[in-house]
Amino acid sequence: MGCGVSKSNQFHKHSRKAIRAAVLIQRWYRQYVARTEMRRRYTWHIFQSIEYSGEQAQIKLYNFLGYLMDNFTPSSTERNLISHIFRENDVCWDSEWERYFCYKNIEVPEVYSGPHLTFPLTVEQAVGLLEAFRNKKQLHSRYVLELLLETWKLLRMLPNINRISTCHSKEITICGDLHGQLEDLLLIFYKNGTPSLEKPYVFNGDFVDRGKDSIEILLILFSFMLVYPCDVYLNRGNHEDHIINLRYGFTKEVLTKYKIHGKRILKLLQKIFSWLPLATIIDQKVLVLHGGISDTTDLSVLTKVNRHNYVSALRPPKRRVHSSAAMSIDIDMDDDLWSTSKIYQRRASLTYPKPLGPRECFHNRSLQDFSTRIKANMENELENSKRREVILAAALNRSQQDILSVSTDSVSSDNVKDEWRQILDLLWSDPMNQDGCMPNEVRGGGCYWGPDVTEDFLNRHNMQLIIRSHECKQEGYEFCHNRKVLTLFSASNYYDVGSNRGAYVKLGPDLVPYMVQYQASSMTRELTARQR
Numbered sequence: 135m136g137c138g139v140s141k142s143n144q145f146h147k148h149s150r151k152a153i154r155a156a157v158l159i160q161r162w163y164r165q166y167v168a169r170t171e172m173r174r175r176y177t178w179h180i181f182q183s184i185e186y187s188g189e190q191a192q193i194k195l196y197n198f199l200g201y202l203m204d205n206f207t208p209s210s211t212e213r214n215l216i217s218h219i220f221r222e223n224d225v226c227w228d229s230e231w232e233r234y235f236c237y238k239n240i241e242v243p244e245v246y247s248g249p250h251l252t253f254p255l256t257v258e259q260a261v262g263l264l265e266a267f268r269n270k271k272q273l274h275s276r277y278v279l280e281l282l283l284e285t286w287k288l289l290r291m292l293p294n295i296n297r298i299s300t301c302h303s304k305e306i307t308i309c310g311d312l313h314g315q316l317e318d319l320l321l322i323f324y325k326n327g328t329p330s331l332e333k334p335y336v337f338n339g340d341f342v343d344r345g346k347d348s349i350e351i352l353l354i355l356f357s358f359m360l361v362y363p364c365d366v367y368l369n370r371g372n373h374e375d376h377i378i379n380l381r382y383g384f385t386k387e388v389l390t391k392y393k394i395h396g397k398r399i400l401k402l403l404q405k406i407f408s409w410l411p412l413a414t415i416i417d418q419k420v421l422v423l424h425g426g427i428s429d430t431t432d433l434s435v436l437t438k439v440n441r442h443n444y445v446s447a448l449r450p451p452k453r454r455v456h457s458s459a460a461m462s463i464d465i466d467m468d469d470d471l472w473s474t475s476k477i478y479q480r481r482a483s484l485t486y487p488k489p490l491g492p493r494e495c496f497h498n499r500s501l502q503d504f505s506t507r508i509k510a511n512m513e514n515e516l517e518n519s520k521r522r523e524v525i526l527a528a529a530l531n532r533s534q535q536d537i538l539s540v541s542t543d544s545v546s547s548d549n550v551k552d553e554w555r556q557i558l559d560l561l562w563s564d565p566m567n568q569d570g571c572m573p574n575e576v577r578g579g580g581c582y583w584g585p586d587v588t589e590d591f592l593n594r595h596n597m598q599l600i601i602r603s604h605e606c607k608q609e610g611y612e613f614c615h616n617r618k619v620l621t622l623f624s625a626s627n628y629y630d631v632g633s634n635r636g637a638y639v640k641l642g643p644d645l646v647p648y649m650v651q652y653q654a655s656s657m658t659r660e661l662t663a664r665q666r
Contacts, residue, residue, distance in 0.1 A: 174633075177629070177630075177633075181629040181630070181633070188381065188382075189378075189577050189578060189579070190575075190576065190577055190578035191578075192377070192378060192381045192578075193448055193577075193578035193579055194578060196377050196446075196448050196449070197448070197449070231405065232283065234398070234401075235279055235282075235283055235398060235401075235402050236279075237275075237276045237277075237279035237280045237283070240275060240276040240279070240395065241276070242274050242276055242277075246274055247271070248266060248271045248272055248273055248274055249262050249263050249266040249271065249273060249277070250277070251263070251273075251277045251280065251281060253280065253284055254360070255281075255284075255357055255360045255361050256361065257330075257361055259357070260328075260354075260357040260358050260360075260361050261328060263353065263354060263357050264320075264323070264328070264354050267316060267347070267350040267353075267354065268316075268320055268659050269659075270659075272391060273353060275392050275394065275395040275399065278349075278353065278392065278395075278399055279395065279398065279399065279402065281353060281356055281357060281360075282356070282399065282402045282403065282406060283402070284360055285356040285359065285360065285406055286402065286405055286406050286409065288359065288360060288363060289406060289409035289410060289411075290409055290442075292409075292411055293411065293437065294411055294412050294413075294436055294437050294438075294439060294441050295411060295412060295413045295414065295415060295433065295436060295437055296367050296411050296413070296414040296415070297414075297415045297418070298334065298336075298367065298414060298415070298416055298417075299416070299417055300416065300417055300641060300642060300643045300645070301643065303331075303332055303333065303334055303365075304332070304642060304643075305333075305640045305641060305642045305648075306334050306335075306336060306416060306640070306641045307322075307326055307333065307334070307335050307336070307638055307639070307640050308335075308336045308338060308422060308601055308622060308638060308639045308640075308641065309322060309335065309336070309337050309338060309622070309624045309638045310338050310340075310603035310610075310611075310621075310622035310623045310624040310625075310636075310637070310638070311338070311339070311340035311371065311603045311604070311606075311623050311624055311625050312337070312340065312341050312345070312351055312624055312625055313340055313341075313342070313343055313344045313345045313348075313373070313625045313628070314341070314342055314343060314344055314345020314346060314347050314348035314351060314383070314384070314387075315345040315347065315351075315625045315626075315627075315628075315654065316345070316347035316350055316351055316659075317654035317655070317656075317658040317659060318624055318625055318626055318636050318652075318654050318658075319351055319354065320654075320658055320659060320661060321636075321652050321654050321658050321661065322624065322636075322638055322652070324658075324661040325650065325652060326638065326640075326650070328358070329358045329361075329362050329365055329366045330362065330365065331362065331365055333365075334362075334364075334365040334366065334367070335358075335365070335366050335367070336367045336368075336369070336414050336416075336422055337355055337366075337367070337368050337369065338369050338371070338422055338423070338424055338601070338602070338603045338622065339368075339369045339370055339371020339372070339373070339374060339410075339424035339561075339603060339604075340371035340372065340373045340374070340424065340603060340604070341355060341368075341371070341373075341374070342373055342374070342379065342384040343373045343378065343379060343382035343383055343384045344382055344383060345383075345625070346387065348383070348384045348387055349384075349387060349388055349391060349399075352403070355368060367411070367414050368410055368411065369410065369411055369412065369413060369414055369422065369423060369424055370407065370410035370411065370412055370424065370441075370561065371424040371425075371561060371603070371604070372424065372425060372447065372561040372562050372579070372604065374407040374410055375407065375446050375447055375448065376400070376403075376404045376407070376445070376446060377446045377448055378448075379400075385400060388400050388403075404445060405442075407445075408441065408442040408443075408444060408445045409441065409442050410441075411441075412436055412441060412557065412560055413433075413436070413560065415597075416641060416645070417643075417645060418596070418597070419596075419597050419598045419599065419645055420597065420598065420599045420600075420601060420641065420645055421433075421595070421597055421599070421600050421601070422601045422602075423560055423600070423601075423602055424560065424561050424602060424603055424604055425559065425560055425561045425562045425563045425564070425580055425602060425603075425604045426559065426560070426563030426564060426565060426580070426581075426583060426600070426602050426604070426619075427559060427560070427563060427583055427587065427588070427591050427600070428555075428556075428559040428563060428571050428580075428581045428583055428587065429571040429583065429587050429590070430552075430555065430556065430559070431556055431559055431560070431591060432556065433595055435552070435553065435556055436556055436557070436560070439553045439556070439557065441557070444554065444557055447554075447557050447558050447561050447562070447579075448558075448579065449554075450550050450551050450553075450554035451550065451554070558579055558580055559580050559581055561579075561580065562574060562577055562579035562580025562581075562604075563580035563581045563582070563583060563604075564577070564580070564582055564583075564604065564605060565582070565583060565584070565588070565602075565614050565615060565619050565621070566582040566583065566584055567584070567585075567614070568584050569584040569585060569586040569587075570583075570584045570586070570587070571583045571584065571587050584615075585614075585615040585616060585618075588600065588615040588618050588619055589615075589618070592618060598618070598645065599618060599619075599620065599645065599647075600618065600619045600620070601620045601622060601639065601647075602619065602620070602621055602622070603621065603622050603623060603624075604621070605621050605623065606623050606625070606628045606629070606634055607621055607623050607634065607637075608633075608634045608635070609634070609635055609637065609651065610622070610623055610624070610626065610634065610635040610636045610637025610649075610651050610652075611623065611637040611639065611649055611651075620639065620647060622637060622638070622639055623636065623637065624636045624637060624638055626652060626653045626654050627653065627654065632653075635651045635652065635653050636651070636652050636653065636654065637649055637650060637651045637652070638650055
């Protein structure tokens, strides 16, 4: 029995040591996890701060250059240079642009091994294009321009806000930011299937920039939209903007991949971006937009704006001043006569006539000649005075008409600025936890809006949910404002490998969001997209 007691004591002694060791390991592991999580959060905030400060710097730089451009003289070479960069003053008919973007004179060499396209596109061609990009092949510039031209023609027929229904399909799939990460799009199509009549998609903006495959993502989405124009919907994001593209890589990517025709492709994409719809409404209850709303957002206003005028959402479009022939006066006089002060100076010269010539000339003339000259000069001055009176009256009348036209233009300008602010808020805003609405000084554009603004907006428009993107989330999605705002982000590994998951949402007739998360890897390209 003594031997049994000693064995029991030894067992309890060893078990206490094991428990103590397990507690130490557990404590160490918890500290390690806490340190790792703290490091991850700090890294996350640093990357996000860098991202937002970059956007803010880009907006400030654009506003600064815009100010310089507005204050340069029209003949200044610097103004021409900045206008060439900003590309906002192009006044051409769409037919003229189509001739400029013509692809028929571009030949495809026999050694070209990439995909060939014929229009109208077929499903097989769209899937073949997807597979070609998965295998890192490049589409020839002739087909790129042809595909973009067909896309531009289609987008010009679409409304500002698309309205779709779940009654024609079981579910609608909504994707957030992709940012040029083709692996994420391939993984979405692998898990969920490619777009079809039974599987409609809504892509919620920010297709380009930062990633290395932005042009490929655009061409894939455009090709499926051309095949299924009633089942693939694209919303504009804040990165569908040529000014933002200059900083975040898309412009450089296109010019690198298409060295000969890259500028034409970029110009056509600039047109396409301005024609992308601003939002999508599902079953009249769910609003899908890229950024967010503000306390002034009104869908009735957004449905009426000429969205293509806002080539860049960073500044309101400039009002072009056209001279009117009816306002001009056909009088053969110097331009300085239009100056009121100079008119009065000329009138005052009647009282003090100009000298008649040198003294020697004066002495050689007779008194009669002198009096005749004085009389003739006075008659001429009186006649000129009458003409100047007419000009002065016309100038005053013209100034009054200009004042009236300026007041009318100011009303029009106010309307344009109101529309511009609504579009800016739609593309750049972010939600916040506290009530109210305030300028988004972190990004430099849009606003922060609170739960009360969401509640008021949904009540006014009889809706129940807002789905937006624009912000990277660690899990790929995040609810806020009492689950009435859903942020959706589809670009995984956005800041770094493992930094975040991507996600997409599926909406059925019950309009209850079903979230699907994923994380792309280097092996994603080996997966084959499937069509269901």
